[in-house]
Amino acid sequence: MENKLNIAFFGSSIVSAYWNGAATYYRGIVKALHKMGHDVTFYEPDIFERQEHRDIDDPDWCNVIVYKKDKLSLRGLLRKAQEESDVIIKASGVGAYDDFLESEVAKMKSKKNLIIFWDVDAPATLDRIENDENDPFRDLIPKYDFVLTYGGGQPVIDAYEKNGAKKCIPIYNALDTDTHFSVDPESKFEGSLAFLGNRLPDREKRVEEFFIKPAKELPDHKFLIGGSGWGDKKMSDNVDYLGHVYTKDHNAFNCTPMAVLNISRDSMAKYGFSPATRIFEAAGAGACIITDYWKGISTFFEPDEEIIVVKSGEEVKKVISELTPERAKKIGEAAYKKVLEKHTYEHRAALLESVISRKLYGEAKSLD
Structure with a gap:
């Protein structure tokens, strides 16, 4: 122009x-x-x-x-x-x-x-x-x-x-390719599943269903939650609360755990076609992304190949129980390729x- x-x-x-x-x-x-x-x-x-x-x-x-x-x-x-x-x-x-x-x-x-x-x-x-x-x-x-x-x-x-x-x-x-990319893992972010999001009224029940409930039912797996407001929320002992995670730490947060979880707010899920910023951040770091279902996901990523889609906490539990590092890496690499090409x-x-x-x-x- x-x-x-x-x-x-x-x-x-x-x-x-x-x-x-x-x-x-x-x-x-x-x-x-x-x-x-x-x-x-x-x-x-x-x-x-x-x-x-x-x-x-x-x-x-x-x-x-x-x-x-x-x-x-x-x-x-x-x-x-x-x-x-x-x-x-x-x-x-x-x-x-x-x-x-x-x-x-x-x-x-x-x-x-x-x-x-x-x-x-x-x-x-x-x-x-x-x-x-x-x-x-x-x-x-x-x-x-x-x-x-x-x-x-x-x-x-x-x-x-x-x-x-x-x-x-x-x-x-x-994806902002200058800011979000793959880095070396950091031990403080190690775990099976990590979620990053502030505590908001129209997200909290979904966090309880898709994150807190599966964590409680998988005591042998480590879970991490970052974001403001969760300090007084009751969670199982296998959940590490990280507080506010600064942008400079997002890449390590996305690269280190086996998978990262996206949980939509109620209003975003209702209208669909509303991928959160963190989905693209995570894809840019080559993370294996698990997301709650919302209409229009396939507009951005191919389910099961570039992203894992779940409709309940029980499905999250099943995915984490069966997910291997090899499959997680393959899904993360596919998501990374897609964001560079189109997003x-x-x-x-x-x-x-x-x-x-x-x-x-x-x-x-x-x-x-």
């Missing part, structure tokens, strides 16, 4: 993954856009102790502006974004002044720019507006040029367009660039 884009991105955080699962997603997309020659300024609020728990320093592939929880300062940054940017993106779940940002960005549309709402939790957003006809975001949806989503496939596209979206396009999670952030950023260029400049590029 010959036209260099200046992109303003209002999101939760790109420098900290602390209580912020979208960080890896943002980094992958923004880094790939930078490699294509575009400039991105990422605006994030100083909240939830994220700045105290940074995973990275300010990167050279993105201008990061951290702002205090102050609406007056935020108004100034919005004016700056409008003056300087070709594309202005408001992500869902910023965590501070979300309603205000959604409304203000919707007002910033001009003939020379694009305004985009990027939903990193579309199932939750859609459930919210379906259950509340007075939700202010309902009236804002048609004002955005695009709604981009972290996942959801056709069910989410249909739901958003039913609610007035001009165009809804999923930009799926992917890197370069693939996702190329789609995004094509979407933007068609709208801004009328360039006829393929969306494949």
Whole structure:
């Protein structure tokens, strides 16, 4: 693309993954856009102790502006974004002044720019507006040029367009090859099965079913769980709780155990077509991935060959009891090959660039 884009991105955080699962997603997309020659300024609020728990320093592939929880300062940054940017993106779940940002960005549309709402939790957003006809975001949806989503496939596209979206396009999670790759195993992550995810209300019951229950019934196997919030959760003695696992340790976490487990949140499983970031991280490290079932898995990985799909804790128990290191290695290698071929952030950023260029400049590029 010959036209260099200046992109303003209002999101939760790109420098900290602390209580912020979208960080890896943002980094992958923004880094790939930078490699294509575009400039991105990422605006994030100083909240939830994220700045105290940074995973990275300010990167050279993105201008990061951290702002205090102050609406007056935020108004100034919005004016700056409008003056300087070709594309202005408001992500869902910023965590501070979300309603205000959604409304203000919707007002910033001009003939020379694009305004985009990027939903990193579309199932939750859609459930919210379906259950509340007075939700202010309902009236804002048609004002955005695009709604981009972290996942959801056709069910989410249909739901958003039913609610007035001009165009809804999923930009799926992917692999950041610069950040996630195979490394040497580390003894602290040794075990039969490892799960990484924060404790959230719409995931906890599934964690009990797919992780805690099988661990209890397989006392001779070692299980590991990482993520914030699980410290007071009752688990069997063969489970090691690791607490928050920083991004720099994710590769070893994925490479060391025989298999890693993906457990979807209820809302993501409901809509399907919503592979978690951690699936691609794990595949990039050559891990053998076991995932709970959700519609659309085969769009990304071939079940039984590139990923193992389970529908209950009992099936997890059976898989772990029968899985050999040889089969785990074969599945991990197949998943790694697939992500390099089809699911890197370069693939996702190329789609995004094509979407933007068609709208801004009328360039006829393929969306494949």
